[in-house]
Amino acid sequence: MANQGKNKRGQKYDTSFKEQVLQKVRNGQSIPKVAAELGISEGIIYQWQGKMDSDDKRKISDLEREVSQLRNQLKQAEMERDILKKATAIFAKSG
Numbered sequence: 001m002a003n004q005g006k007n008k009r010g011q012k013y014d015t016s017f018k019e020q021v022l023q024k025v026r027n028g029q030s031i032p033k034v035a036a037e038l039g040i041s042e043g044i045i046y047q048w049q050g051k052m053d054s055d056d057k058r059k060i061s062d063l064e065r066e067v068s069q070l071r072n073q074l075k076q077a078e079m080e081r082d083i084l085k086k087a088t089a090i091f092a093k094s095g
Contacts, residue, residue, distance in 0.1 A: 018048050025049065
């Protein structure tokens with residue numbers, strides 16, 4: 001894994017390699033240790049980690065917004081259900 005995903009000239013790393021590196025960090029290895037083991041810069045790992053954190057925050061924000069919308073839809077559906085129950089009871093008495 002030491003040089004996988006790396007393009008020597010432009011120092012570009014593919015997504016799979018970045019994910020493997022970040023997984024090592026999430027599993028408790030220090031960034032300096034991972035960087036030394038793989039022969040890459042500590043700074044680039046910190047950048048990848050920061051980008052991952054901001055992407056995760058954006059995803060959480062999107063999910064929170066969706067949960068809020070679904071709660072509102074549920075309230076609306078419950079209100080409509082209650083109205084229909086009352087209407088059914090009224091029509092059953094008058095019928």
